Amino acid sequence: MEQRAPEPRAHETGRQEMTGAEMVVQALKDNGVEHIFGYPGGAVLPIYDELFQQDQIQHILVRHEQGAGHAAEGYARSTGKAGVMLVTSGPGATNAVTPLQDALMDSIPLVCITGQVPTPLIGSDAFQECDTVGITRPCTKHNWLVRDVSDLAAILHEAFHVATTGRPGPVVVDIPKDVQFARGIYTPPQTAPRTSYQPTLDGDQEKIRAAVALMASARRPIIYTGGGVINAGPEASHLLRELVGLTGFPITSTLMGLGAYPASGENWLGMLGMHGTYEANMAMHDCDVMLCIGARFDDRITGRLDAFSPNSRKIHVDVDPSSINKNVRVDIPIIGDAGRVLEDMVRLWRASANADKAALKPWWEQINRWRARQSLAYKTNSDVIMPQYAVERLYELTKGRDVYVTTEVGQHQMWAAQHFGFDQPNRWMTSGGLGTMGYGLPAALGVQIAHPDALVIDIAGDASVLMTMQEMSSAVQHDAPIKIFILNNQYMGMVRQWQQLLHGNRLSHSYTEALPDFVKLAEAYGCHGIRCEKPGELDDAIREMIDVKKPVIFDCRVANLANCFPMIPSGKAHNEMLLPDEATDEAVANAIDAEGRALV
Amino acid sequence: MNAQLQPTGSAYFITKETEKAETRTLAVLVDNEPGVLARVIGLFSGRGYNIDSLTVSETEHERHLSRITIVTRGTPHVLEQIKHQLERIVPVHRVVDLTLTAHNRGQERPLERELAMVKVSGSGNSRVEALRLADAFRAQVIDANTEHFIFEITGRVSKIEQFIAIMKPLGLVEVCRTGVAAMNRGPEGM
Numbered sequence: 001m002e003q004r005a006p007e008p009r010a011h012e013t014g015r016q017e018m019t020g021a022e023m024v025v026q027a028l029k030d031n032g033v034e035h036i037f038g039y040p041g042g043a044v045l046p047i048y049d050e051l052f053q054q055d056q057i058q059h060i061l062v063r064h065e066q067g068a069g070h071a072a073e074g075y076a077r078s079t080g081k082a083g084v085m086l087v088t089s090g091p092g093a094t095n096a097v098t099p100l101q102d103a104l105m106d107s108i109p110l111v112c113i114t115g116q117v118p119t120p121l122i123g124s125d126a127f128q129e130c131d132t133v134g135i136t137r138p139c140t141k142h143n144w145l146v147r148d149v150s151d152l153a154a155i156l157h158e159a160f161h162v163a164t165t166g167r168p169g170p171v172v173v174d175i176p177k178d179v180q181f182a183r184g185i186y187t188p189p190q191t192a193p194r195t196s197y198q199p200t201l202d203g204d205q206e207k208i209r210a211a212v213a214l215m216a217s218a219r220r221p222i223i224y225t226g227g228g229v230i231n232a233g234p235e236a237s238h239l240l241r242e243l244v245g246l247t248g249f250p251i252t253s254t255l256m257g258l259g260a261y262p263a264s265g266e267n268w269l270g271m272l273g274m275h276g277t278y279e280a281n282m283a284m285h286d287c288d289v290m291l292c293i294g295a296r297f298d299d300r301i302t303g304r305l306d307a308f309s310p311n312s313r314k315i316h317v318d319v320d321p322s323s324i325n326k327n328v329r330v331d332i333p334i335i336g337d338a339g340r341v342l343e344d345m346v347r348l349w350r351a352s353a354n355a356d357k358a359a360l361k362p363w364w365e366q367i368n369r370w371r372a373r374q375s376l377a378y379k380t381n382s383d384v385i386m387p388q389y390a391v392e393r394l395y396e397l398t399k400g401r402d403v404y405v406t407t408e409v410g411q412h413q414m415w416a417a418q419h420f421g422f423d424q425p426n427r428w429m430t431s432g433g434l435g436t437m438g439y440g441l442p443a444a445l446g447v448q449i450a451h452p453d454a455l456v457i458d459i460a461g462d463a464s465v466l467m468t469m470q471e472m473s474s475a476v477q478h479d480a481p482i483k484i485f486i487l488n489n490q491y492m493g494m495v496r497q498w499q500q501l502l503h504g505n506r507l508s509h510s511y512t513e514a515l516p517d518f519v520k521l522a523e524a525y526g527c528h529g530i531r532c533e534k535p536g537e538l539d540d541a542i543r544e545m546i547d548v549k550k551p552v553i554f555d556c557r558v559a560n561l562a563n564c565f566p567m568i569p570s571g572k573a574h575n576e577m578l579l580p581d582e583a584t585d586e587a588v589a590n591a592i593d594a595e596g597r598a599l600v
Numbered sequence: 601m602n603a604q605l606q607p608t609g610s611a612y613f614i615t616k617e618t619e620k621a622e623t624r625t626l627a628v629l630v631d632n633e634p635g636v637l638a639r640v641i642g643l644f645s646g647r648g649y650n651i652d653s654l655t656v657s658e659t660e661h662e663r664h665l666s667r668i669t670i671v672t673r674g675t676p677h678v679l680e681q682i683k684h685q686l687e688r689i690v691p692v693h694r695v696v697d698l699t700l701t702a703h704n705r706g707q708e709r710p711l712e713r714e715l716a717m718v719k720v721s722g723s724g725n726s727r728v729e730a731l732r733l734a735d736a737f738r739a740q741v742i743d744a745n746t747e748h749f750i751f752e753i754t755g756r757v758s759k760i761e762q763f764i765a766i767m768k769p770l771g772l773v774e775v776c777r778t779g780v781a782a783m784n785r786g787p788e789g790m
Contacts, residue, residue, distance in 0.1 A: 134638070
């Protein structure tokens with residue numbers, strides 16, 4: 001009788017016959033997914049049926065698909081893993097667009113699985129049909145419509161690979177309902193990615209050597225880092241600290257990069273940019289060598305481009321070649337992963353450069369004179385809670401705890417960035433590039449799911465928080481004791497600030513006349529509500545918020561008309577900041593000339 | 601870059617463009633999969649880049665590779681961005697600036713050809729003249745009856761433009777053009 005080699009068993013190769021819906025769940029497991037955020041609907045029912053019959057992956061039910069997306073973003077940002085969302089076709093997919101674009105702008109690995117109408121109905125305007133891959137093409141790193149179940153497993157694995165490697169970003173896998181029912185062969189994740197997608201991770205050694213030589217010759221250096229360092233993992237932040245320690249260089253960071261270098265570190269200048277510190281922006285302007293790592297010279301950072309750091313040689317490290325020379329010409333571009341390039345820089349600096357820290361002394365003396373300007377100062381008040389004071393107290397009273405902070409978008413976001421000190425990466429979740437109001441509350445939910453025992457605070461504004469308030473219900477359902485700390489000034493504060501700056505103080509529709517009673521709203525959701533109106537009561541109220549073991553909405557009534565300073569007014573350069581003690585009503589009104597009004 | 605600032609006084613800083621726009625021909629090698637052309641075109645429209653001409657066809661059937669030829673206009677800075685942005689698209693394998701390659705080899709431009717079908721109708725003298733001119737341009741007659749000709753003409757864009765312009769007074773009815781196909785001279789591949 002003929003002897004045949006035994007067929008490899010299914011559990012040995014991972015190849016198995018199963019339905020498309022089963023493949024989705026299996027692929028999630030094989031890619032290390034433990035939590036997904038989603039909302040069911042007709043076109044994803046087969047996948048939800050599979051989720052029901054297993055307990056390895058926990059599904060977090062949200063109240064709106066946008067919430068699922070931001071929660072997955074918060075989850076991703078705080079863990080370094082991909083965030084996963086699962087939504088239905090049509091409105092489920094269109095509601096996912098905002099978080100997808102948000103994740104694209106901030107380079108967050110987000111895998112979005114959408115249901116689609118059955119393949120024979122595609123293009124027929126079927127119920128809850130939309131062209132999901134068409135709509136999401138410009139707001140994803142890549143997307144797929146799966147027409148054949150035999151492609152499904154490979155596409156799902158590729159989706160995770162694309163989302164998490166190179167410059168991370170969002171991906172969409174659109175799966176028609178008949179493909180979810182169809183049976184096919186599941187294949188486990190492959191190691192060989194497609195040939196056209198090969199991100200460059202190792203920096204060019206010659207250029208790194210030239211960069212280190214340039215850094216060693218600097219007399220007025222600065223390091224400017226961004227979210228790329230956070231995305232490169234905790235090791236990159238560790239190496240950054242080592243490099244700063246070795247070189248003695250001052251360091252500043254974008255909004256997205258906070259925490260990579262500790263705010264308590266002695267070389268820290270604070271955040272830079274439009275609402276950055278005086279010392280950070282002045283040092284950027286006057287430096288002779290700038291080392292930019294994992295940041296992209298965004299318009300909120302550079303101020304007017306023709307006056308941006310005019311006398312410096314610039315080194316730019318970025319994993320995305322299209323970020324190099326996009327807004328600002330640089331002298332030494334290095335394409336690569338921030339962590340790997342930092343490792344090379346640290347090694348080369350140790351080996352070759354003589355750390356002549358004494359040569360930096362005049363530069364540090366200058367920086368300390370700028371620091372003495374105390375650009376984050378504000379007028380304290382014993383009757384009214386100043387928003388800056390509220391953030392400061394929140395920071396002081398949560399120090400030493402396992403704390404994560406998310407924000408919405410607006411003045412409160414800038415005050416949080418300015419006054420809350422972040423000493424670790426992955427602790428700060430905010431919508432930087434897209435500026436999505438309503439990001440913080442669902443993001444806090446995602447963070448809390450990833451870190452059940454941590455203290456997760458959304459520093460919110462009264463306007464932003466109402467955009468995704470419904471997710472308090474999700475937080476209650478999933479025992480996620482998130483703390484929503486609302487700096488309530490009854491205005492869309494940043495809109496109003498711009499109206500004061502640009503539009504003759506005509507406050508067109510930036511005042512919310514009928515805010516809900518946030519304490520009662522908290523109670524209606526089954527959360528705990530706290531209101532605080534007096535500075536003297538603030539500490540006790542914050543302690544109460546921390547101690548309550550359920551979700552809290554904290555209505556912190558702050559000075560209504562406080563504005564966010566320092567600020568680089570429109571059309572001005574880094575060295576033309578408007579400082580808080582100079583920001584009189586008259587200075588604010590005249591800070592921007594007439595011609596700008598057409599553009600904002 | 602870092603060019604002169606227009607006094608906008610806005611939250612956005614609009615810089616005046618001081619570089620001159622150039623025309624370039626790009627060859628883009630992509631996986632031939634659904635939506636890949638939409639990704640390329642969407643990139644151009646979404647980021648405000650120009651497309652003067654675009655042609656696409658599968659060129660390697662076994663590897664399912666398509667070659668897209670794009671003629672675009674922009675400043676050197678924008679052209680550099682176009683190349684990098686195209687390379688970010690996951691199914692894009694390679695982007696080669698054929699014009700730049702030609703320049704680097706001391707040539708003015710790459711080989712560029714376009715094919716057009718030109719329908720002309722008429723009778724009498726103009727009909728004779730159309731045929732005579734077509735012959736001069738080395739256009740082929742690919743369809744005709746007593747009232748019309750359809751000419752097939754291949755050549756550089758300027759030649760096609762000229763031929764169409766000449767046919768206009770002679771009874772031009774309809775034109776169909778393929779867009780530019782391009783390749784660098786010499787033995788090397790792209």
